[in-house]
Amino acid sequence: MTKKSNDVILSVRGIQKSFGKQHVLRGVDFDVHRGEVVCLIGASGSGKTSLLRCMNLLMEPDQGEILIEGAPLFRRNGRERLRLSSSKVSAVRIKTGMVFQSFNLFPHRTALENIIEAPIVVKKVPRADAEAQARELLSRMGLPDAGNKYPSQLSGGQQQRVAIARALAMQPTIMLFDEPTSALDPELVGEVLAAIRQLAAEGMTMVIVTHEIGFAYELADRVVFMDQGVIAADGPPRELLLSGDNARLAAFVSRFTEQARLLSPLVAAADASSIATPSKDSKSWPT
Amino acid sequence: MNFDISLVLANWDLLAFGLLVTLKYTAYTCAIGLVIGLFVALLQLTPWLPLRLLGRVWVEFFRNIPLLVLLLWTYYALPIFLQIQISKEVAGILGLGFYASGFYAEILRAGVQSIDRGQTDAAVVLGMSYFQRMRRIILPQALRRMVPPLVGQTIMQLKNTTLLSVLTIPDLLYQAGYISSTTYRPMEVYTVIGILFILILFPLSALSRRFERREAA
Ligand SMILES: Nc1ncnc2c1ncn2[C@@H]1O[C@H](COP(=O)(O)OP(=O)(O)OP(=O)(O)O)[C@@H](O)[C@H]1O
Ligand SMILES: [Mg+2]
Numbered sequence: 001m002t003k004k005s006n007d008v009i010l011s012v013r014g015i016q017k018s019f020g021k022q023h024v025l026r027g028v029d030f031d032v033h034r035g036e037v038v039c040l041i042g043a044s045g046s047g048k049t050s051l052l053r054c055m056n057l058l059m060e061p062d063q064g065e066i067l068i069e070g071a072p073l074f075r076r077n078g079r080e081r082l083r084l085s086s087s088k089v090s091a092v093r094i095k096t097g098m099v100f101q102s103f104n105l106f107p108h109r110t111a112l113e114n115i116i117e118a119p120i121v122v123k124k125v126p127r128a129d130a131e132a133q134a135r136e137l138l139s140r141m142g143l144p145d146a147g148n149k150y151p152s153q154l155s156g157g158q159q160q161r162v163a164i165a166r167a168l169a170m171q172p173t174i175m176l177f178d179e180p181t182s183a184l185d186p187e188l189v190g191e192v193l194a195a196i197r198q199l200a201a202e203g204m205t206m207v208i209v210t211h212e213i214g215f216a217y218e219l220a221d222r223v224v225f226m227d228q229g230v231i232a233a234d235g236p237p238r239e240l241l242l243s244g245d246n247a248r249l250a251a252f253v254s255r256f257t258e259q260a261r262l263l264s265p266l267v268a269a270a271d272a273s274s275i276a277t278p279s280k281d282s283k284s285w286p287t
Numbered sequence: 288m289n290f291d292i293s294l295v296l297a298n299w300d301l302l303a304f305g306l307l308v309t310l311k312y313t314a315y316t317c318a319i320g321l322v323i324g325l326f327v328a329l330l331q332l333t334p335w336l337p338l339r340l341l342g343r344v345w346v347e348f349f350r351n352i353p354l355l356v357l358l359l360w361t362y363y364a365l366p367i368f369l370q371i372q373i374s375k376e377v378a379g380i381l382g383l384g385f386y387a388s389g390f391y392a393e394i395l396r397a398g399v400q401s402i403d404r405g406q407t408d409a410a411v412v413l414g415m416s417y418f419q420r421m422r423r424i425i426l427p428q429a430l431r432r433m434v435p436p437l438v439g440q441t442i443m444q445l446k447n448t449t450l451l452s453v454l455t456i457p458d459l460l461y462q463a464g465y466i467s468s469t470t471y472r473p474m475e476v477y478t479v480i481g482i483l484f485i486l487i488l489f490p491l492s493a494l495s496r497r498f499e500r501r502e503a504a
Binding site: 056058086087090091093094096097098100102104105106107108117118121122123163166167170 | 403405406408409410411412413414415416417419423424427428431
């Protein structure tokens with residue numbers, strides 16, 4: 001899978017972030033190229049969410065630089081600092097679409113209204129066009145009949161797919177996912193991963209924070225391993241996940257391979273009954 | 288025991304006047320309380336610490352002072368401190384209104400803050416401005432949550448107007464006292480106004496309960 005091109009969509013440089021005395025990001029450099037799928041993995045608390053939220057300035061770093069399609073979103077070096085109006089920030093930020101672990105759909109709006117909200121209010125798209133686009137996105141997400149349902153009437157997997165559609169409606173150039181399947185019941189994980197897989201096939205540029213190592217292994221062009229606030233390893237999934245070069249990465253991966261090995265009898269059984277679980281990856285794990 | 292309400296009913300005009308006064312003071316003081324309360328809630332929601340503290344102090348002051356003390360203080364002590372004249376009506380409205388503002392402020396603030404942080408995140412990421420997300424995302428959700436406590440506080444407010452009788456403002460309770468002292472029928476008079484209060488307030492709380500159920504559904 002070498003669909004990535006050379007133009008950099010998103011670039012972060014020297015990102016630092018502290019919460020009180022806790023130094024959560026300690027100088028992260030990171031580029032994402034057009035069409036690239038990057039999976040961000042790492043232990044809990046290693047700073048994945050913080051880094052992702054810095055990428056679109058949902059969280060403001062203490063130091064560093066963020067460029068999206070060459071447009072500066074944030075820059076701060078010591079005392080020197082780029083000042084942007086909030087509308088300028090917003091104009092750059094909406095090139096990124098974000099999907100959250102907890103979906104964050106607007107509960108007082110139907111699925112369709114969730115999707116058309118920002119195109120109408122922010123981009124001033126005519127309502128009819130926004131609705132047509134939303135319907136098309138819902139079908140793409142496999143939810144052609146969900147438009148009039150409220151989030152509370154949808155399953156977690158359906159909600160997350162609506163959330164993906166909502167992000168896509170703003171026609172972002174890059175999608176950021178923060179553990180999109182972690183809040184889901186196991187049987188609903190597959191449908192969301194399938195939707196993301198489909199986006200990848202369509203060439204969407206994506207950064208995905210995930211604990212689904214098998215998914216990262218299968219889908220990513222590049223896997224980035226974060227450890228204690230820095231990027232500790234970065235490379236193609238096969239090389240990176242299977243090499244033992246980085247001891248902490250190897251230890252991290254081994255927990256999943258161990259689990260996969262233990263579960264392999266179950267995986268075979270589940271394979272027979274269910275559809276879209278990424279189980280074939282688990283089988284390809286070395287044991 | 289002989290329960291005879293004919294004497295009470297003969298004074299229905301006095302009771303009606305008292306009821307009018309009670310409703311009038313409820314309306315005035317709720318309006319004042321809501322306006323000040325909204326302002327104080329906004330103070331508490333700003334990122335600016337001194338303003339937040341100011342809002343906090345206001346809320347804590349009026350939530351922790353007993354209403355009867357506040358009313359008596361406003362009527363008897365405040366004019367001396369400020370060297371001004373305050374009529375009992377103004378003292379009553381200010382005391383009750385400020386008192387209500389502390390409670391309303393808390394309801395409004397808590398309502399906005401109870402909305403999950405993720406809602407703001409989602410709206411921000413979609414490019415919505417502060418006012419767009421407040422108006423379209425946060426407040427619509429917060430208001431629904433606020434309705435039951437706001438109604439509850441308004442019910443309390445109507446009941447609290449009975450304390451105005453200590454300032455000799457002729458509310459329903461004061462009128463009842465008057466009728467009872469002229470007719471020597473306290474049992475009947477107080478029974479009647481008790482029932483009146485319940486008849487007025489029950490529909491309000493039933494309405495709020497229904498709203499709550501619809502929200503939960
Ligand atoms: N808003 C915040 N205030 C204070 N500390 C925070 C905040 N957000 C994150 N942290 C801390 O920063 C560290 C890194 O958090 P982060 O959420 O980026 O980790 P993560 O890699 O996403 O972990 P997980 O896999 O559990 O989601 C954690 O120790 C966390 O407690
Ligand atoms: Mg996280």
